Every structure is written in C-alpha cells, then in structure tokens.
Amino acid sequence: MIKILVVELLVLLASSSVFSIEVDTDLGRVRGVNLTSRLGVSFHAFRGIRYAEPALGELRFVNPQPVKPWSPGTFDASQDGPMCPQPWDNMTDVSEDCLRLNVYTKDVKARKPVIVFLHPGGFYVFSGQSKYLAGPEHFMDRDCVLVSLNYRLGSLGFLATGTKDAPGNAGLKDQVLALRWVQKHIHRFGGDPQSVTLLGYSAGSISIGLHMISPMSRGLFHRGICMSASPYGPPKYHSNDLQLAQRQARLLKCPQEPVAEMVECMRRKPYLDYVSTYNGMFEFGWNPVLNWRIVVEEDFGQERFLIEDPFKTARRGDFYKVPLITGITEFEFKSAAFWDLRNASIVSKYNSDWERFAPIALILDRDSNQSRTATRVLREKYLPESRDKLEYPKSLKGLGELFSDALIGVAFNRFLRLMAPHTPIYTYLFRYKGRYSFLKNPDNQEAMGPVHHDELLYLFHVGLISPLLKREDPENFIIERMTRMWMEFAKKGDPHNKNDEYLKELNWPRYTSENQDYLEIGTNLTAKTGGFYLDRYHIWDELFPLSGF
Template structure:
C-alpha cells in the first residue's frame, strides 16, 4: 500500500512541476516566503532557482569587521529571481558589488512545500575561489549551475566577505579576524535550518571549494564552529596545511589598509572606528595597492588563530598540527590539483620587462613574498635552495626559466599544500586524490595566440562543474568537452551521495582507489581514467625537506 501512495505522490509532484514550468515558484520558510524562477540545465531539464537569498543581516555599520548576525525574518515575499550583489571588489559594473552581499543561491528540482514527501536530496555547498579578494557565487558570472543541475542534487552557492572587509585582523576585540570564514559558517547554519524547505537533506551536505574555497573547506574540518554542519569535503586545488605560518593577527596589513584610506594607526580602536566610517567602495579602490608587487602575494589575507576575547572563535589552533594529530572532522575527502596550476604568474613575470628585471635584481627579497614563506634568519637558506633547484644561476628569461618559475608558483601556492593535506588527512580518513590533466578548448590561460591553452592550469577543471561565461560557453551534448562534464559531475555527485565517486553512473567507471598508507596513489583524470602512484614525488619531497612537519608530534591512533 505504501508503495502505491508513494507512486501517487511522485505522479502528483511531476504533474505539479510540469504545470508550473513557467511559473515563479514560491517557497514558504521559517523566515518568510521566497519567490524564485525556473532555469534550464545543460541537457534541457527544468529546475528552480532561488538566488540572492540573505542568510545574514548586512555586515555594515557596527557589524563591519565583526561576526555576521543571523538574517532577520521578513514580511511579504522575498524576491529571489535573480543574483544578489557580489561582495565588495573591483568590478566593471559598480552596481554588481555591495557590502550587503551575504547572499546564497539554492538550485533544486523540487519545490518543497509541494513535494516534501519525496526523499530529500543530497546537498552540494559551493565556496568560490578568488584569493579571498575577488569572485562570487553569482550564477551569471562565476558559478552557473547548469552542469550540476543535470544531477540529482540540491546545489547551494554562496558569497562571503572579501579582502579587508572579510579578513582584516588586529588581534584585538575591535577586529578579531576570520569574518569571511564565519560568514561561510552562517551560510552552513542557514542550510542546516532551512534547506529542507527546498527539498535538500541537511544530514547530507558536501562542502565543495576551489582554491580559496578549498582552503576554507580544510579549515572547516578543524573549526569548532563548523562541527556537524557538513558530512563530506571536495577540496580542489588548495589546502590550509602548507609552509604558511598562521599567526594570531595581521596588524601590519590592517595598518596598511588604514594608511591608504587616511586613517591614523596609533590606536587600534580609533583606526577601526575610522575604517568603519569609510565607504565600502574605498576598499575596492585601494585593493591593488594592498599587494607588494603585481597582485602578490596571492594569499595576502590569511586565516588567523583568534585570541580568546569571549567570542566564538572560528580557528583556535594551527591547521597543520591539527591534521597531524588527527584533531579534525574525519569525513571522506576528494582532493587534488591540475597538471600545470599557476602558469599565469610565471609567464606574466617573465614577459613583463619591468617585473622580470625586478625579480632578477631582488629575488632574495621577493621570493618569500611570491612563494609564501617566512624569510626569518632560520630559513635564510631556503631562498638559495629554491633558486638552485628550480631556476639555476644566471638571468631569468622566458625560454630558460618559464618551467622552473611555473613549478615554483604551482608548488608553493597549490601543489605542496595539497600534498601535505592529503599526506596528513589520509592517515585518519578516506581520501580520494586526483591529478586533472584533460585539456579542452577553453582555459583560464593561453599562449600569446589567445587560442591555444598553455596547459591545464588553475581553475581549468572547474569549467566542467560550473558555467563560467567569461571563460567558456555552456558545453552542449555534441561538444568534445561534454564527456568530461558528465565524468566530473557524475563522480562529484556520487561522492556527495555515497562518499564514494566510484558509484557514479558513468562508463567507464573510474575504479578510484583511496590513498593507501605509504602509497601516494591518485587518479589521473584525462581523456581516460588511470590510477597512478607518486604525484610529483620528487618536487614535493623537496618541499617536505624545506618545511618539515613539527617536531615531537606523532600521529594519534585513528
């Protein structure tokens, strides 16, 4: 009898969706009513989009530089038919960016309220890249849902505060730091409390982050604020375990921002009050001047281990030590890198005469900035070892130095941190490691002809999971990239459902073996699936030697 009832519910649900394809769906939540719209997936399936939903009150006025507040309920119907604003950053269209940016998007094939008796769908929660200072979760710019919505999931994409407004930290109660990460936690709590209204299962949430979003994912695994809010992690091309030394503040960076905006810095409290009075657009206008040289260091704003002022702390211990001890949420993980990662900065420095000359003349000073390590006296030999290993003697030139400089950027910013994360996390939980080698027609970086991809660089694998219109069109079923879209979305969705990408409904199956003790095995994702062992072993072993794990620390028993 119950199967007959369930069948009738499904038939009614399908009939409801068919009859309302062109209607603006309205969902009733505990916060108020939310009106969305209908969109079409890559394969022409209709789904429902609720975009620009506030998950926190605007972080303005007294809330600037402070933890977010839960969103207040509203009267009437919240219009979620289009993207909300991106967080403050340089933008070609200033109307695209606002300080009132703590918004999220929900994409679902179910209109809850009407279809609530159907089994809730697994949730993928996406955190965007951008070095903690650019990009967003907007569907029209950086995170189009059309590929993943051919899968049987609910997708959530979010914004979080960026730059100084999101990550300034003074080591005082005025600005303890980690605001952008706390925004992410608030969005996860919103999902916990409200995603069931959209047909999502709050007990099956997978964090999917790229670059800065992947670093965020790793931090959520150790944050006391995030515990219990997610159940699996997909961390693509970044991690929080690296050569970067985590501090309790970045007061010098805060003072630099204050000086650029004309605030005095002798008193931290007065400095923050002054910065709170500045228009949000001033932070975007001064962004480029915050960096040391040519938008470097790439990781300018960092997570901080917050001093305890009685506030809820996002990060209360060193990430590397936490993973080394097994002191983290032991959930299944997918993690990996692209074949070439950060080729762009290497070519950029070597083809720009001014930058190339500056790097030639001041390598000892610039290397710690570009490759993210402390230049203190105990590490004074690191710069020489890196130069000898990757660049050799003599002047830097494009033809002679491009590969070595590419390796330096790729390993320091992405490869080595991911290697260390997998090395440590796999001792305690299941980790599926990959190297993405598929080269399609579109890329984030090309040879000078602007037609030929340089290789498979940072972000290129993201092109087969989310639509990024300024980089590539939507791949249709006859495009050569279509197969890779099916492979990646299929494996990532299977992992979100089962914790195992091998459950994907694709041919051939990946036969992806998790990392084994004392074996650095990984899946090469290219034209074919190939299991291999030893991901850039020689290069990453060199970094392991330069930046050894903390002494007198032994892994806990899993």
C-alpha cells in the same frame, strides 16, 4: 477590447506561473525562477537569498548576524544578489549587502544530497553568482540540490588586528552562518540537511580544510571535495595580521594607532574606498597571492573560528573527520609565472633582488635567514637553466612549477599526509587539456591548461571563460564524468557507480600513505600508484619540515 485585455492578462498569469516558483521558509516566502540545465532539464533557481544582515557599521570586521525574517513579505530571489566588494568592471553589481546564497533544485518536495560550493579567489575576489563563475547548469543534470554563496573578502572579510575590534576570519564565519542556514532551511528546497557536501576550489578548498578544524563548523557538513589548495602550506599561523591592517589604514587615511581608533575610522569608510585601494594592498603585481591571512583568534568573548594552530589540531587527529576528494591540476600556477615573466617590471625585480622579492611571491617569511636560504635553494633546484637571469619563455616551466608547488602543491601534499591516517581520501591529478582555459596565450589564443581553476569549467558554467557547453561539444564526456563522480561522492562518499554508463569502468582506489594511489583525470580515467611530483615536494620537506609546524 475588454476581451483582448482579459486574454492578455491570462497569458501573463500563465507565463508567470511557468517562469516563477515560490517556497515557504521560517523566514518568509521566497520567489525563484525556472531555468534550464545544460542538457535541457527544467530546474528551479532561488538566487540572492540573504542569509545574514549586511555587515555595515558596527557589524564590519566582526561575526555576522543571522538575517531577520522578512515575513509576511516575499523575498525576490529571481536574480543573483550583488558580489562582495572587490574591483570589478560593473561596480553596480558590488555591494556590502552581499551575504547572499543561491539554491538550485529540481524538486522542492524531495530530499536530495546537497552540494555547497565555496568559491575561489584568494579570499579577495570572485563570488558565488551564477553568471560569472558558478553557473548551475552542469550540476542540474545530476540528482542534487546545489548551493553557492558569497562571503566577505579582502580587508572587509579578513582584517585581523588581534583585538576585539577585528579578531579576524569574518569571511569564514560568514560561510559558517550560511551552512547553518542550509541546516535550517534546505529541506524547504528539496535538500537533505543530513547529506551536505562542501565543494571548494582554491580559497574555497582552504576553507573546507579549516571547517574540519573549526569548532564552529562541526556537524554542518558530511563530506568534502577540496580542489587545488589546503590550509597546510609553508606560511605559519599567527594571532593577527596587524601589519596588513595598518597598510589598509594608511591607504584609507586612517590613524594606525591606537588600534581601536584605527578600526573605528575604517568602519566609517565607504566600501568603495576599500575597492579603490586594492592594488595598494599588494607588494607588486598581485603578490602575495594569499595576502589576507587566516588567524588563530584570541578570546574576546566572540565565537571563535580557529582556537589553535591547524597543524597542531591535525597532527593530534582531533578534527571533524569526513570522507574527502582532493587533487590538483597538472600546471596549477603556471599562469602566474606566465604573466610575471612577461611583465618587465616584475621580472626585473626577480632578477635584481631574488632573495627579497621571491619570498613575497612564494608566501614565505620575509627578511629571515631561513627564507633567504630557501629561495637560493629553490632557484637552484627549479630553475637551473635560469640561475643568472629569469626570462620568457626559457624560465616558464621551472618558475611555473615553483609557483605551483609553493602556492598549491606542497599544501595539497601535506593535507594528504595529515588527513590520510584519520579519514578516507580519494585524490586526483587533473590533466585534461580542453579548448578553454583560465590561461590563454594572448599571442595565439592557445589554451595553456590545465592550470588553476580549469576543472571548474567542467563542473560549472563559467561564463567568464566559456559558453555553455552542450551535448555535441567535445568537452561533453569530461563534464559528464566529473559531475557524475562528484555527485556519487556527494551521495555516498564513494565516486563509483558500476551502473552508470560513464563510470562503469572507473577504478579509483583510495589514497593510503603506503601506496599513494591516485586517479589521473584526462581523456581517460586512469588509476595510478606511487604519488606524483614527490621529488619536488621533497625539496620543501627538507627546507620546511612538517615537524616544524
């Protein structure tokens, strides 16, 4: 009997050594697990590592504080940490103790390029967790260290009263603190702190554009991959969003003034009260999509993320210049148009009072003569067949293009124009239509992409949408090409590698203001010139000239 127990113990110890790994850091020891990549390569996963103190009580709405060391204990990083407060099916997976990051590596003794993923979600949903949106299995077939992270969302991350109580941009400061953590500790996991590439999608892409501007972020990264968004859209920047803060206060049954009492009351409310009032923070449906705004902070003695209007900084060329990849998908926010047109309540709002409701969906100033004029012109230009009535499916193409440009395309185009004189840029239009998409027609289950988020399906295992795609799947070639181009860029600021079987024919010219070269990413990789959708973007330039920002 004793012999049997000894054998079982030896088997248990052997299996634990196979499935776990420990790394020493200045904060204490971290225990991770061993996992397998998409193509069967073993790698180490350290998930849910706390990089900041939980933003509770007096730490709500203000700059995050670095995590305290846990030595001599060992931090269990074997599973994803919780996501930041948001509506979710499994609320046991949600907590304010969410300022966590994941590190994936194949060799803790190496010095590999680091890719840091900043997740999408409009600054109010999603996370860096591996199980839903940011599975590491694709990138772990490449020679890098991958980091994904959470940051505070919604009112808990972006409440901006214009006072010292909630100066704004807390979620972006969380990202900064995580990047500082990477600089201090990533070498313990086999990463090179002098070769850090930020990879951001949507809100994460906006974040990268702002990190290039922010004095807090200088020197913390060396390249940027900005996918489907930038911080240079039609909305103008302000020093506060007190109106949205007061809306949240009303929903929480807090006083709306004086501001100090309002914020103090909001600090005492359980985070589940914020989650349960999410729907009430939007005007109709999930509009406006970008509801919580980034602000230019006033100086209350805090470290400020933004100290002036990003347009002003960018035009002056006084920003942290790093090589860039940036691009968009072919159909972007067609998904928003699809669901709005199939919602009788929302489409009736557009049809009954377009000039009132369109500015909300298009993220324009409300109740101004300029926005009323703009919405009339935009309807005529984008929806000539639906001047009298929006309806599905007739209006889908025009409304999809209008939403895509208002929310993504115009800002992307301005980003190119503002950055190109100062730093190398590669740009792309993603046109690959796969079996999986973030937009599927519920009537026939047809994938309607490529829409917003769809490139992520080939860079990460997006468990929300698709199974883990293998070598024999038809998507294998696009996964190989995307991860290899992104990896080459992360390594040296250039996506080419003539010695790579998947990239040997790649010809991706840099973007210049004169030629406006870009790569069309579809079944083939095709270099093109002359830009794309420029006639549509010209409509916006006439309505909202870049010189006016």
